[in-house]
Amino acid sequence: MSFKDRTAIVGVGLTPYGKRGEFFDIPQSDQIRGALQIALTESGLDLKEIDGFCSYSVDGNDPGMLAPALGIPNVCFSNMVFGGGGGGTCGAIANAAAAIHAGLAEVVMCFKIITQPPHMRFGASYGSKAIAANPYSDFHRPFGLISPVQFMAMLVRRHMHRFGTRPEHLAEVAVSTRAHASRNPLALKRGPLTIEDHQQSRMIADPFRLFDCCQENDGGGVILVTSAERARDLEQQPVYIMAGAQGGSSRWGHGLTMQNQPEDLYTSAGHKHLADRLYKMAGVAPEDVDVALLYDHFSGLVILQLEDYGFCKPGEGGPFVEDGALSWKGGRLPVNTHGGNLSEVYLLGLTHIAEAVRQLRGESTSQVEGAEIALVTSGPSNLPTSSLILRR
Amino acid sequence: MSFKDRTAIVGVGLTPYGKRGEFFDIPQSDQIRGALQIALTESGLDLKEIDGFCSYSVDGNDPGMLAPALGIPNVCFSNMVFGGGGGGTCGAIANAAAAIHAGLAEVVMCFKIITQPPHMRFGASYGSKAIAANPYSDFHRPFGLISPVQFMAMLVRRHMHRFGTRPEHLAEVAVSTRAHASRNPLALKRGPLTIEDHQQSRMIADPFRLFDCCQENDGGGVILVTSAERARDLEQQPVYIMAGAQGGSSRWGHGLTMQNQPEDLYTSAGHKHLADRLYKMAGVAPEDVDVALLYDHFSGLVILQLEDYGFCKPGEGGPFVEDGALSWKGGRLPVNTHGGNLSEVYLLGLTHIAEAVRQLRGESTSQVEGAEIALVTSGPSNLPTSSLILRR
Numbered sequence: 001m002s003f004k005d006r007t008a009i010v011g012v013g014l015t016p017y018g019k020r021g022e023f024f025d026i027p028q029s030d031q032i033r034g035a036l037q038i039a040l041t042e043s044g045l046d047l048k049e050i051d052g053f054c055s056y057s058v059d060g061n062d063p064g065m066l067a068p069a070l071g072i073p074n075v076c077f078s079n080m081v082f083g084g085g086g087g088g089t090c091g092a093i094a095n096a097a098a099a100i101h102a103g104l105a106e107v108v109m110c111f112k113i114i115t116q117p118p119h120m121r122f123g124a125s126y127g128s129k130a131i132a133a134n135p136y137s138d139f140h141r142p143f144g145l146i147s148p149v150q151f152m153a154m155l156v157r158r159h160m161h162r163f164g165t166r167p168e169h170l171a172e173v174a175v176s177t178r179a180h181a182s183r184n185p186l187a188l189k190r191g192p193l194t195i196e197d198h199q200q201s202r203m204i205a206d207p208f209r210l211f212d213c214c215q216e217n218d219g220g221g222v223i224l225v226t227s228a229e230r231a232r233d234l235e236q237q238p239v240y241i242m243a244g245a246q247g248g249s250s251r252w253g254h255g256l257t258m259q260n261q262p263e264d265l266y267t268s269a270g271h272k273h274l275a276d277r278l279y280k281m282a283g284v285a286p287e288d289v290d291v292a293l294l295y296d297h298f299s300g301l302v303i304l305q306l307e308d309y310g311f312c313k314p315g316e317g318g319p320f321v322e323d324g325a326l327s328w329k330g331g332r333l334p335v336n337t338h339g340g341n342l343s344e345v346y347l348l349g350l351t352h353i354a355e356a357v358r359q360l361r362g363e364s365t366s367q368v369e370g371a372e373i374a375l376v377t378s379g380p381s382n383l384p385t386s387s388l389i390l391r392r
Numbered sequence: 393m394s395f396k397d398r399t400a401i402v403g404v405g406l407t408p409y410g411k412r413g414e415f416f417d418i419p420q421s422d423q424i425r426g427a428l429q430i431a432l433t434e435s436g437l438d439l440k441e442i443d444g445f446c447s448y449s450v451d452g453n454d455p456g457m458l459a460p461a462l463g464i465p466n467v468c469f470s471n472m473v474f475g476g477g478g479g480g481t482c483g484a485i486a487n488a489a490a491a492i493h494a495g496l497a498e499v500v501m502c503f504k505i506i507t508q509p510p511h512m513r514f515g516a517s518y519g520s521k522a523i524a525a526n527p528y529s530d531f532h533r534p535f536g537l538i539s540p541v542q543f544m545a546m547l548v549r550r551h552m553h554r555f556g557t558r559p560e561h562l563a564e565v566a567v568s569t570r571a572h573a574s575r576n577p578l579a580l581k582r583g584p585l586t587i588e589d590h591q592q593s594r595m596i597a598d599p600f601r602l603f604d605c606c607q608e609n610d611g612g613g614v615i616l617v618t619s620a621e622r623a624r625d626l627e628q629q630p631v632y633i634m635a636g637a638q639g640g641s642s643r644w645g646h647g648l649t650m651q652n653q654p655e656d657l658y659t660s661a662g663h664k665h666l667a668d669r670l671y672k673m674a675g676v677a678p679e680d681v682d683v684a685l686l687y688d689h690f691s692g693l694v695i696l697q698l699e700d701y702g703f704c705k706p707g708e709g710g711p712f713v714e715d716g717a718l719s720w721k722g723g724r725l726p727v728n729t730h731g732g733n734l735s736e737v738y739l740l741g742l743t744h745i746a747e748a749v750r751q752l753r754g755e756s757t758s759q760v761e762g763a764e765i766a767l768v769t770s771g772p773s774n775l776p777t778s779s780l781i782l783r784r
Binding site for chain 2: 063064067072097104273
């Protein structure tokens with residue numbers, strides 16, 4: 001009953017990339033309209049064909065406001081991945097695919113715009129009253145665990161302790177990602193970065209140094225999904241959605257630091273459970289993946305995801321990334337060929353999907369030769385996380 | 393590709409019904425746990441089989457908090473209908489059905505708990521700062537349009553002007569609904585109600601009198617959805633989901649009072665567009681519906697929905713409801729046999745689905761003889777609205 005290959009991504013539109021707070025004064029609906037226009041133009045679809053909306057992370061642009069603002073006459077479907085953070089980006093695409101597969105809608109626009117307000121930052125400590133109602137934070141905050149970088153540092157530190165993963169392995173991720181960004185004219189951080197630069201940068205939350213941490217930005221985009229049948233008549237080569245998975249273990253995420261987690265979960269990115277379902281739906285194995293766009297809010301989590309998605313055995317993610325293994329050219333597994341959250345831009349992983357589409361259309365600035373199958377992941381952050389397998 | 397008859401409702405659990413604010417101090421997760429236990433027990437499902445969550449109206453119990461709180465080990469799917477208000481209740485069930493149909497999950501719990509805080513009421517004026525950011529309200533509030541009852545009153549007043557619908561027609565809805573409530577021991581308002589009582593009650597927003605307006609309550613529930621295949625092995629007679637539709641016209645809802653609406657839309661409940669898709673997916677016609685559970689926040693909207701769903705022609709909803717047409721026994725179309733939002737309880741329409749399940753299992757306190765097919769609607773409020781057709 002799965003939606004394997006029944007739907008496709010047919011258009012992508014991104015806003016300009018801004019600094020954190022730069023677009024705060026521009027109404028999100030205006031930014032969505034701009035991105036949508038780009039996506040429509042490249043796809044050859046008409047605005048009036050859009051009949052569904054998907055988003056995530058408690059998006060405020062609900063269809064009741066957005067449909068009239070954009071001039072979309074009728075909405076047949078709209079939903080959101082349930083939960084905050086960047087874990088839902090791929091999940092929104094999967095929701096669109098499921099809806100189209102079920103006949104609920106024909107052309108769904110998946111979207112997200114990030115405009116960080118002056119009084120709150122994604123990466124800042126969870127000190128606001130808004131978070132005070134979260135029963136889990138009561139177990140973190142008295143001990144000084146108040147920010148995402150600290151939570152994720154715990155996992156990677158444990159991984160280092162258990163498996164001997166080294167700071168240089170984290171540096172490999174940052175450096176290979178920057179090398180890709182340097183080839184992408186859109187990327188915000190394109191200056192050269194060496195292992196030494198990384199090792200000399202200031203410590204943020206041990207073991208994460210400055211260059212292990214993603215940027216924080218304003219911007220976003222629109223991704224258009226329709227049926228495989230409709231996709232065949234459009235302007236772009238369709239990028240078929242082979243599989244989508246979402247969710248995770250309830251002992252990962254919010255429960256990250258407070259519960260007796262099994263050791264395997266503690267040293268993982270919490271994606272193992274998704275990976276199994278994802279590969280099963282797609283009918284492919286890790287060795288079939290030509291390029292991987294792995295959510296990189298923090299370098300070390302890329303290493304943990306490589307293990308969760310079976311590119312190497314548990315604990316072997318560190319050695320796996322050595323010697324340019326993640327490079328677009330000649331690497332064992334090209335990863336984040338756009339420059340990722342670390343160096344291109346941080347838009348909750350939306351650009352990871354955009355880059356997968358570019359790779360499968362043969363349009364990346366770090367094009368993997370003959371790329372046919374791409375893995376894209378969202379999160380790890382809170383539950384749910386999500387991921388996709390796309391094909392040319 | 394539709395999910396017609398591929399999934400079923402297999403368990404329903406409701407909390408006790410409270411007055412507005414009565415359960416505000418009880419954590420929603422505790423209330424969900426109680427309702428879930430009832431649903432699991434009646435279904436024969438085990439807690440650990442649940443692998444998906446669906447909700448609506450910007451629910452705060454996201455899976456990252458709820459899954460560990462309930463002891464559900466793995467989440468494979470979770471989403472929310474996109475948008476606030478009571479329009480998403482049926483849509484959440486349709487989201488679950490689509491996910492199961494797509495192979496994303498096997499047993500999805502759809503849930504909602506309402507606990508109204510002391511400082512805010514659903515039915516109160518939209519005066520809070522939270523709403524100030526809504527660009528549409530700027531066009532309403534200076535003219536005194538600040539509360540849901542006023543918005544809905546506009547539609548029904550227009551309907552009366554255009555078609556000659558009379559206050560007694562609204563009274564018919566209130567009275568027939570109360571008669572059903574009086575037979576339901578759970579209902580909060582069971583005292584006798586006559587047309588005269590209705591006509592003598594105080595005016596709230598012309599043409600709506602006190603008895604045209606729903607209650608406001610605390611409480612909620614859980615509805616379990618699984619595949620038709622799995623449903624066959626469980627304790628209850630499955631209630632199959634024939635069809636689900638969601639959405640609406642962008643010129644209805646938020647745009648209700650500010651835009652040049654076409655006359656047909658102005659005098660409708662905004663469900664016509666959904667109705668066409670719903671009947672098409674189900675493969676049935678209005679005359680096949682044995683019982684209708686129509687969202688009744690305000691009596692007049694039931695009349696408009698009767699037209700939108702094709703039980704009578706546009707403008708004929710008033711005469712249609714005369715002479716006990718909505719009664720469980722001998723009525724032309726039994727409507728809201730539980731007592732509806734008006735007299736049983738107002739839980740954003742969750743109990744309309746619960747009553748449809750009772751009717752199709754033969755367990756209603758106002759059982760429609762031989763009921764095989766039920767229509768359930770959510771909203772009309774903002775976009776999206778939603779609806780379901782269920783069968784025995």
